[in-house]
Amino acid sequence: MSINGYLIVAGIIFCIGMLGVLMRKNLIVIFMSLELMFNAANLGFVAVSNYLNLIDGDIFVIFVMVVAAAEAAIALGIAVAFYREKGTVDIDKAQELKL
Amino acid sequence: MDAKFIITWLIPLFPFAGWFLWGLFGKYFKGYSGYIASSFVVISFILSSILFFIVSYTHGFTTTLYPWIHAANFKAGVSAVIDRLSVVMLVMVTGVSALVHIYSIGYMQDDKGFARYFSFLNLFVFSMIMLVISNNLLLLYVFWEAVGFCSYILIGFWYEKKSASDAGKKAFIVNRVGDFGFAIGIFLLFITTGTLNYETIFKMIPSIPSITVTIIALLLFAGAVGKSAQFPLHVWLPDAMEGPTPVSALIHAATMVTAGVYMIARFHVIFSYSQFASEVVLTIGTFTAFLAAFIALTQFDIKRIIAYSTISQLGYMFMAVGIGSYTAGIFHLISHAVFKGLLFLTAGSVMHGLAGELDLRKMGGLYSKMRTTAITFIVGGLALSGIPPFSGFFSKDAILADVYNKGFYFAWVIGEITALMTAFYIFRLIFVAFFGESNLDPEVHVHESPKIMTIPMIILASLALIIGFLGIPPFNNSIFYSFLHVDFKNAYNFAPFVNSTPWYILSLISVLAGLIGICTAYLLYIKKVVNPETVKNIFKPIYALSYNKVYIDEIYNFIIVKPVLGFSNFLWKVIDISIIDGAVNGIASGFAFFGVKAKRIQNGMLMSYILTLTIGVAALLFYFFIR
């Protein structure tokens, strides 16, 4: 059995997340896409870990989930702060800093 | 820790301590800072003289304060090379500095930046001493930039005056061009030899391809052209006269501007190895000597006249080092430092007496009112004109005789013509300012300067009388030559003597040139045989050319500043930029084009940032899979 299939699926999910970040304007959707990218990595870790019969990949996944949760908290905090300032969560409205 | 070590490092230590003291605690010292600063420099001078005798009676040495950099197989220490060349320079630098410091006490008396002035002046002396004694290029470069920094600061000393501030900036920008070349030259030298120590480099020079040596020498010379105000980078020096006059005397006549000549003399092995580079030095020097003297003929600002004369005399020095007559170049450097320092100090004294007046047309008949100033000025003028027995005669003649005897006839002719013009412009200044009818502003109360200012002038005037006799007997038998030439024994003899015309014939021609110049000035401005105005009208185009400084500033404005500004203006209008305002200055705007690109990348849109990042990732992956 090959690991390729799993990694390709993980790669596709990762790309979907990446495209989501690239194409969407809504901050919340972007955060969701970022989560998707993390989860693609999780899928890859679980698959590889299982394939190689090792455990550290699984451990990694747990840590990634923890970190993702922490980041979600930060993300929503920033989103709320941004919404308070601008009244929207459209990232194109973030134009204060440029040049 | 032997005596040599201590003496050597005490010399720079005193001015350094001075800089520190006046810089930090200037306001507590009040007026005393001037006296203490001067005494510090005087101590440096005494120590330098001791070192001079040590070296004359024993031999040169190298002393290391501490090892500075020690990487892989590269070593550079804070070390001094004390040989005859550097002690001669040391005595000159500290001596002139000491006199200028003393003079400044009187000159700057009522200035509110008194302590600041002495702090920077001390920093300058420190940097100049270090520049002279450093034994590796890195250290040299550091202090090369440091003396430049002091110079810009002191030019713009009266920063509230727009012209002073602008002159400082101009000096800075023009010098950047030369120093850029200088830095690249050092870098190339480092890449090719792997070291920056003089001794090691000199030993390795023959094993380097001559084309590389030529490139390096030319790049180093670019630095000298900037610092010593040679054509085409001479434009900053006349403007630098916006600074206080003692600064002009010290930095822009006696010491810093001669650093370029000193540098070439120090690197004589490199320059003499590359004949082409030396010929470039000779050509630039000759041309500059002529050009500057030509411009000086018609100027009315007395400080500017002397500034152009400095540029012209530096041209002579470059002629000398360009033909491999290093001792002659250094001799002229020393004697020029004395008489040019004298001329500036006396010009300062005139300004002092006339409440800051600089325009020649508003002077006249000053001889009776400020006798000491007038006499010392005339001594300086005679020295500059090359009239025996003043120092300029011996030193300039040594150069011109060598130029002739080494077969550079064209340069010699130009040199003699320049000598004629030199005598004319300086005596035009003397006759108009000190004799003839007075055009003074009746409001001004003309007065002789205080003793603290006249004594340094008198000392310099007597030196201008004495110092020339180091140049006898003529040619390679002179005291000065036999003292110094041991330091240049490694130079390649690329320009051998082809003639052996006796010295008295050549001297006669030079003296005649000088006398003709003086007489012409006398006939025109004292006897009024012909009205100067008529002469002016006859030679109108030439007069205009000279009066407008050969339009060089305008040319630069036209070919460099305008296009750069124009190009950015074009970008401004045609391509949509509404963002670069303010950032446009000089060379910076040349980058406007790339700047716009850079700003496109950094446009504030999160989307495009993510896109940039993604493209970066894709490019890296792509690179791997096509490989």
Add this chain to the structure above:
Amino acid sequence: MLDISQVYNINFLEEGMLSVIPEAIVIIFAFIVLFLTFFEKLSKSDNPYYLSLISIGFSMLYILMLSGRTIDGFYGSIVFNRFSVFLFIGILFSGFLTILMSKNYIDNFEVPLPEYYSLILFGVASMMLLVSSNNLIMVFLSIEFMSITAYILTGYLKGNLRSTEAALKYFVLGTFASAFLIFGSVFIYAATGHLNLYNIHFFIVNIASKGLVNFGDIKIYLAIGLILFLVGLAFKMSLFPFHSWTPDAYDGAPTPVTNFMATGVKIAAFAIFLRIFSLIYNFNIMDFNNILWMLAILSMSFGNIAALMSSNIKRLLAYSSIAQAGYILVGIIGGGYYGYSGTLFYLLAYVFMTAGAFAVVIIFENFDLMSLDIKKYSGIGYKYPIVAAAMTFFLLSLAGIPVTSGFMGKFYVFSAAIKSRYNLLVLIAFINSAFAAFYYIKIIVRMYMPDKEELIASLNGVQRGGMSGGSDQGKPSGDFGIVNGKINEELMIVIFICLFFTLLMGIYPQLFINFAHNSISSLWNI
């Protein structure tokens, strides 16, 4: 069956815990500072500030006690060695200087104080963990830990649009880059089957010796993995084209935090990259040197050109930090004993010169956005001579002019690259730094040779700030760092520390380069 005594024997508790004691001290103090919030009396005064400084001091003390030892902790996930010691000192200095310069700045805003200082301490701890981590899990966790504190600190000025926007951009881009980092780890894991850096190192040495051709899939996995991982790290090092967060985040963040990001984050990111590069990337199997070569040149050129065009001093320093990242990378590319130690030297030098420059920025900053314009610096050479002289040295150091630490850093880094025959790279870097000198010196020129109009404007600006401030609902008036015409003491301390080290490292670099040599020798594969 797990035997507790056996665990004890493999020194998990004794030695393992020892490896994180410096971090643990900082974290414990961070919690203490955080808990001060519950006691209103304690948190209102300067307690959080002093506690933070003390914790840094304690941590530094422990590092000095442990220095010279090599301790593997947590089953090889954390390695404390002389390499870590050097960088810990840099990071702790960065934190220390940041806290010192925060005091005055943060008091101007109505934001909770204890949390701020505890976040800085958490940031310091995370950077230290990152530097000593030796396992992909640890690398990921500490990078995220560091990033999260940085996101919060960037957006710390509540109600300030610029700050919030900076945090938003930084967060989205940072998480995006982290996703690449972790996805890269997946592929590295898939190729090698290891997460420990040493094991990955052995694996790569092994296949490198056998030739890569026989390893079809593994080769592709490794390539993808290493590239994606590099992207994640390059983002933190702000190399072009992964730099785009840098100017905006630096610009919007509170200035002490900008300093923290510019010094701490950068030094930590470079340190871990150096460790990983020396273990994993530095093999001729995939010529990563070419990639880094291009990244270095692009970074320095972009940074310098963009900095030339900026007139906002914080953005200028941000772009300049991108360029500096390019120069530092030259040292890593040059490689070897001298290249790596030069890199460490440069990083330490960079901490001091940047922190000094930011301290000067804080002095002259106020609520008016124009206070960040470089026009503001016109004529300060005559008004505040000591600050101006210090700023001159910091800028000269950033420009790489001799007798300053920046020059020595560039010198070590470039000469190592020359030694490895990267002559073209060094030539480009040299020309770049010669051009870069222009925009640094532009500020110095302004300080000492002001335009008359600008001088008047800046004088008026000071007065205007002083007068209008009173009516502006109780906000402190005038520049942040100047109270009654006197410059704030904490900022002066920062400036003096930075100036001292900037000059000492330029005038007597031997001390520091020997230390760096010593640290590097504890790295593997030198």
